[in-house]
Every structure is written in structure tokens, then in C-alpha cells.
Amino acid sequence: MTQNPHISLLHACRTDLEDKAVNIIATNAIDDEVLEILRPEPTTQLEHDENGQCIFVKTEEGVYSYVSPGNTHEVCGLYVIAEPDQFVAFEFEEFDVSCSHRGLLSVIDGWELNGQFFPGTDDHSVPRKDRYHEYCGVTKPWKPFHMSQNVGLIEFRIPGKGEGFRVKVSFIDNHKPCNAVLQRPQGVYTLRNYGRKINCTVSIIFPESIRVLAASVAAEERVESISPPSEKQFVETGIVKECAKRGLKDYVEIKGGDGLDPGQMVVAEDFCGVDSAPSQQKVDVACGNTAIRLVSSGEFDNSVTIAYDLYDPSLESASPSLICPTLLETP
Structure with missing residues (x-):
């Protein structure tokens, strides 16, 4: 990278809510609260700024989408940060990154900038080569990506106009946090x-x-003999x-x-x-x-x-x- 960087639905409840919604619709008595829960999550569009830069730092869960304006060879980055006691997870919903146009998208366990990583390569539980996952084509990565800490990065270069991706970002509780970036x-x-x-x-x-x-x-x-064994x-x-x-x-x-x-x-x-x-x-x-x-x-x-x-x-x-x-x- 050459630039400086400066909610999902509750799946456990979804089935019950959908069943309830069907019954309500059948009686033409639709509950606004149920509809709000069933409504697709809003998508945040990632767009280049007026200088053509495309480094995005996000601190919230949600769905993020990027569509290439075309004729750009910038390496962009979606830097996600949660609270220190949370993990970050990525799940792709749409994916179109042409290999023939030299497009490439990488999912990185941690943050990377100018060749440096956080967490550091010496202290991370995952070898450096396994912290990178690179993709191109029209088939979306089939598995969710779970980061090892509260930060994760999607790095991408998508020259083809109209190509891009949509990804769902979730935060998961981490009861024994180790490495973290403080917001x-x-x-x-x-x-x-x-x-x-x-x-x-x-x-x-x-x-x-x-x-x-x-x-x-x-x-x-x-x-000390006077101390209880449990203390x-x-x-x-x-x-x-x-x-x-x-x-x-x-x-x-x-x-x-x-x-x-x-x-x-x-x-x-x-x-x-x-x-x-x-x-x-x-x-x-x-x-x-x-x-x-x-x-x-x-x-x-x-x-x-x-x-x-x-x-x-x-x-x-x-x-x-x-x-x-x-x-x-x-x-």
C-alpha cells in the first residue's frame, strides 16, 4: 500500500420471525417491527474520494459494497476495526473481480501497510503466508473469514469498470483478547x-x-500458612x-x-x-x-x-x- 489510512441480523431468531411474518401477512396485518427485522441490511457504498484515494477505515458491522469506476490501478483497502474484545469476520455476498483485467482481492488476517503487519509476524499465531488469501474471478469465496483479533483488511485492485464486491462485516465476542488496535x-x-x-x-x-x-x-x-489455600x-x-x-x-x-x-x-x-x-x-x-x-x-x-x-x-x-x-x- 502506498497511501496512509487514518448489524448483522440475529440468525438464531430469523426462523421464528419469518414464520411469524408469514402468518401476519396472511391476515393482512403486517407488523412494522417484524418487517424492519426482515428487511435486507442497508449497504454502505465505498467510493473513491476527490483525489482518487480509496482507503476506507470502518468501525461498524454491516454490508459494504465497492464498484470500480474503471480505469483505476490504485490498490485500495477496507480496514475494519472492532472493539478490543471482539473478532472481525468477513463474508462475501457478491464477487466480480476479473483476472484478465489484472484484478485481485486479498483478505488479510490483521492490518498491513507499506509491507508492515499488525499483529507482527513474529507474534501472530498464524504463519504470514497463511494470513493472505487472494482471489479473482466471478466465484465468490465460499467460506467466511474469521480474523484472529479485532482488525482485518480487504485489499483490492479492480481496474474493470462496474466490477467489484459486496461483503458482510460482523463482530464476534472474544473472551480472551490478545492482540488489538485501540480505536x-x-x-x-x-x-x-x-x-x-x-x-x-x-x-x-x-x-x-x-x-x-x-x-x-x-x-x-x-x-504463608495463614492464607486460605484458595487465595x-x-x-x-x-x-x-x-x-x-x-x-x-x-x-x-x-x-x-x-x-x-x-x-x-x-x-x-x-x-x-x-x-x-x-x-x-x-x-x-x-x-x-x-x-x-x-x-x-x-x-x-x-x-x-x-x-x-x-x-x-x-x-x-x-x-x-x-x-x-x-x-x-x-x-
């Missing part, structure tokens, strides 16, 4: 591994000020810095960069330990993208809770831990 530049978020041997990252596509509210990373259990207590070590350099296998990295892949970002700070008291110190990341990465060996149930807010360089207290070239101020 808002301010908030509080808890990143956990749920005891798994897995590396999890949250990405915030803004320069951010990060403050650690609580951490339990590589927590050592305290053994685990952990030693409050406080925050320990540079855990990766010490050779520890469980730690948190606060990173920054100008691309999507956390593996290509620079570490502003890394830490581990147990601390239930909010830190008064902030880590300022003056980069286009900020990431918090939790590295877990599977030996501990790790978690870290952060407060994040937009980095404001005009504040007197602003002292960035990391500055990326694109955010360097020029006189």
Missing part, C-alpha cells in the same frame, strides 16, 4: 496472557503518554526495569515507531514485577504509533493495566522517552 487515543486498558505462552500487543496509532496503573508480570507466589498472594516487588536485558522471559515493552509492526519499533522502556500502586511516572512516546507488548513464557498469569493519553509536546513536563524522526519538530 481511541485516551483510556485505560488491561493486557493479559491468561496464563498462555503467547506474546500480546495493543497498538495505539497516535503519539502517547503511558502510565502503568498496575502490573503483575512474572509474579512469584508468596507461601494466592504474590510478592510486591515493585516495577523492575530492563527485564529483557536481565534475561527474564516475561516482561512488558513500551514501544514506538512509524509503522504497524511492533517488531520493527524501538523500545522506550521495558519492565516486569508486581505493583498494585499506580505509577506517578509517564513514558512519553513521540511516534506515529505506540505499542505495549506483553511477552509471556506461559509460566505466569501476566497482566498489566495502563492509562494512555495523547502526548502533548507543549506541556512543560513533556520529556519524551522516545522520539521518532517523523515527529521531530523543525524550526
